[in-house]
Amino acid sequence: MSEAARQPPGRTRSQAQHALRSLGRALKPGLAERGRAVAGGARAVWARVEPVARPISAAGWIVIAAAAGSLALWLGFGWIEFAFLSFTLFAAVVVAVPFVFGRMAFDVDVSLTPRRVVAGDRAFGRIAVRNTAEKASSPARVELPVGAGLAEFHIPQLAGGAEHEELFAVPTERRAVIVAGPAISVRGDQLGLLRRTVRWTDPVELFVHPRTARLTPSAAGLVRDLEGEVTKVITDSDISFHALRNYEPGDPLRNVHWRTSARTGTLMVRQFEETRRSELALIQSTEQSRYASEEEFELGVSVLASVALQVIRDATELSVITEGLQLRTATPVTLLDDSCRIEPANGAYPSMREYVREATKRLKAPSVAIVVVGSAQPLADIRAVDAHFGPATQTIALRVETGAASRIQRVGDAVVATVGELAELPRIMRRIRP
Template identity: 40%
Template sequence: MNVDTSLPQDTADAKAARRESRRRRRSSGPTDPRGGAPAPQGAVQGDGENPEAEPTGAARIRSRLARLWRRRIRPVLGVVSPIGWAVLGVAVAAWTAGLLLHVTELNVLALVLTVPLVIAAAFVLGRANYRVTLDLQSHRVVVGTRAVGRVEVANPTQRLILPSRIELAVGAATAQFLVPRLAPEQTHEELFAVPTRRRAVLVVGPVRSVRDDPLSLMRRQVTWARSQELYVHPRTVRLDEAASGFLRDLEGTPSSDLSSSDIAFHALRDYVPGDDRRHVHWRTTARTGKLMVRQFEETRRSHVVVALDDLRDHYSGEDEFELAVSAAASISAQTFREEKELTAFTVTANQRTAAYRPLMDDYTELELRAGRQGLHELGQKAADLAPNASAVMLVVGAHATARELNAAATQLPLGVLAVAIRCVDGAEVRRSAIGGLDVVTLGALDDLPKALRAVGR
């Protein structure tokens, strides 16, 4: 039998096959008209009735329109300044009214407004293919020193590039300099210096090339180099040996705990099985006739805590807070240089003490905060972070009261050397005491060594 020959449609076998096929379709559900496979339950039959087809197409259209707006339309509209839009609006209104009402004066006004717009468009037309490099000599400087950098503008093309203006953003300010006409493969370099009067994290950049007209109707700018961060570290003073003498302890701070091995000798005792033979005191053993070993007193390595109060209500102004930050940074830097264990923090933040650079970076980012936390929380945090501290330095503002200082001191562990440095702008160095807390008044950063020498007496 030829397989291409169709069966008669009116035979009994054909009718039975059609009935069996209809029964199978009813039992298995509706089928997809394009194939024959069962359609999913709840699917709507018919072309163009799939509920997912139309949203997918609409999403694609919206995506294309958004891309067109972002890449083509918005850059063009952004070229026109607010003044330019005002002039353009008046010109369009004057042209419309003049042509419809046949008023010659309006047509003349429209022409007068249109000519500057055309000239402004000629100023911003064209494209400059620069290669711009922004290079900072150092990304970290100290307050009072200048941060030096350079901007190099090169013409990597084989055609002449007309003069333009380059803008460099430095924090909230903007520096401008002119780039002359550049021949193919020619470069132009500009040096700049950023004055640093206050502690801050400055954003240097981006570098933009700007084209605009003399009337500032249109302005076209292109960004060529990304911004970079410049850390202006707080000013610090180096503490001499006399000033930091209260932190120096070759053998650490002795405690009342006894140990079989340390560097602080305490007494001799009888030998007990298990003691290290290296600690046997042979002269005493020979004299007494029995083994005697050295008994040591446990010591702790010097651990300095620098707690800086950053509550706005405790300071009379920004300059006083800057003095406090510089004092805390100076003590932290000295402790770090002497390779002693350091813990530095404020109520809301902890400074990184693993390396000098991140330590100063964290001090640079500190700001005054508004809140209700008192100094007792600063003392409690010192006790929690460094329960074995040997010295705690509390750096506070002029408005910190004696009650608050005493509350902070009561939170500290017993036996710790507690010193409060009270920063008062322009005050003379003087020393006082509140219970077991030494309080020194600091009026200028250069007086910090003198203030610490007063504590060490």
Template identity: 55%
Template sequence: MTAAPLETATALLRPAGERARRAAVAARNVLAPVGRALWRVLGPALRIVTPVGWIVLGLAVLALVLSSVFGWQEFTFLGWVLLVALVVAAVFLIGRSSYGVLIELNPRRVVVGDRAMGRMVVTNTGTRRLAPTRMELPVGRGTAEFQLPAMDPKQEQEELFQVPTNRRAVIVAGPAESIRGDQLGLLRRAVRWADPVDLFVHPRTVRLASSAAGLVRDLEGQVSSKITNNDLAFHALRPYVPGDDRRYVHWRTSARIGQLMVRQFQETRRSQIIVVVPTAARFYADEDEFELAVSVGASIAAQVIRDGTQLDVVSEGGPWRTRSVTSMLDSSCRLAYGDTGGFASLRALVRERTRRLPAPSVVVTIGGSALGAGDIRSVQTLFGPDTAHIGVVVEAGSPARLGSAGGTLMLTLGRLEDLPALFRGVGS
């Protein structure tokens, strides 16, 4: 008996809810552009007030409201004192600066643990003397602060700083900002003077033997045993059959024996190596293991590039740049531990990242101790039988060993220094 009234009420409320939703969407579409326009106008002024300044302003308003409601003179005095403090703080923002700032990093590329120094040169490019000020320079996640003295026109001030390089990363130095504000930190005006500069902290790598390992090095293509009707490597002659391309008829032999003969060729394959370095945390025991995997992948990729073999390196974030060893190492610096890229499995990652690439000669899959044999076999199913597969598992403290599983060559190592010996074993 109660079901019918309930269904009736639901049917009546449904149109009302739909109208409310449409009204909310329409209001948002109208108010959003207005809000963005107001923020463009008022944002620069509002950003001058620091969190402490907003607290002081709120206390001043609260004190004056309490004073007007209850007639407490003490709150009147407190409110006006706080407002005067904000007005006095605004005086420190008056004035213009004319700086020329140069940020230099030497060198621009270092290996994890190497020392990296930076230099900031500040010049008074104006025609009047500048008062002392504070300059802030963001360096990675930290901020370097420099107290600049009063500077005459064309005067230079040099400041040195050190960049931490204990982790693989792309460290951004800059932009430099000159800071004007009061001593209490109520108001703060920052002016940017220089573009940021990138410092690439490359992973540690080891050099492999150029003959290492299942990594095909033939630039002109590897001759296979498969016979084809057109290629570069001549194999033999055979009788002509209808449908053969007449361009490959060997006319001299055909005239001598009185029968059309066509050339046969051995198929040549372009050497193509794909290195897979996943970044998802589920393949590693911890971040240190991930960093070791990145070092292993970068070491293999660097040697392949030096050998002149076609190479592609893929991760969740996208393909690496592999035109040179330097560009490859720069790409490795941008890998973020734990980035899944929206891929549910390693197979989905490799399938998506390699679908536009030519068929590879060798696929090298690198992961941590949590990378299972099933994950590597799932990658193996994506490619044909002519593709060789190498699985590299990094596990901190594990002894180096060489084995195989399901037709895949498996390398296990606990230190980066074990990699050259393992790959010499693969080559033999």
């Protein structure tokens, strides 16, 4: 019996596996090197082929594939019908080639008037194409994406220096940021097999602001200017004097009350009651499942923007936050521009309390927190938000419910106001008493 036959089967398999692993390690550097060489060669080939293949549209590739398949059926089975089909399809591609040749010298300008509108107002766009060449241009087609749509303009033959202008309407029924552009000129055949494009402009944005209601300044004292108002917090440096205490190492010498220290023989320092300025946090829950409809969500955005605008006019420090965006509050215009970008969220946070905790952890403790929620938001979530802020913060929830009767109620220490329509918001804000 040979030595290999006397070895146990398990040991034989182990040796075979070891040999295969050794062979793999030996071949691995060579395979990796060949893989890199093949990839490099493919990139080099594509770099040469890509300029030719770029004008071929999806329909063009389908026609070429069908022509190649028909040719293979003819050669393989001798079916003459597929030969005619193959030649016809290839001829269609060849005939389309001259349509993509030619050079255009255009100066294209796209403008929107006005650049900012309120949802429902009218907005118009203008596209002007000027031939910058000395010779006349051939007719062309210009495509301009406008929001989710695509506008097509047929540019006639233009003499040197001539200009052609087209006007178009922009849909503004919904709050949004509508992007117009980039404008591209298209050359190609009528069947759409080949298509060569040239980009002429950058995108232009149109801001469709939400509808808002004008509130009275500092409605019902809701947004109070607390500057100079004394709180119960004791601090070592402020304006309102509170009491004296014994000096401790590290206390600033400017707070030492020298007259009392001389009388008692012990260093005494002043303590103060902290004064504060109002800090308002305006938070909207954009969780889509908490709103009954898209109209209700838009009502929530309008309520958020209306309150924020009045707070900015009152020159009160403000933070406006949603699940996906913290809005800029430098000016009313920047706030309204950012409100156009508010989108519904889907499961961004496990709970309302977790969302508020995460959204406000980098902010100073607010004196007033206004939370905008949908009609499907449980009142227990509002109570949890109020508990998160604590007794030093007055929590007010504006609960939007399309068509509902306006009412105000208390949930624990929080005030909950139901807003059925935007026109009722000024009256509701006047009635709220923190």
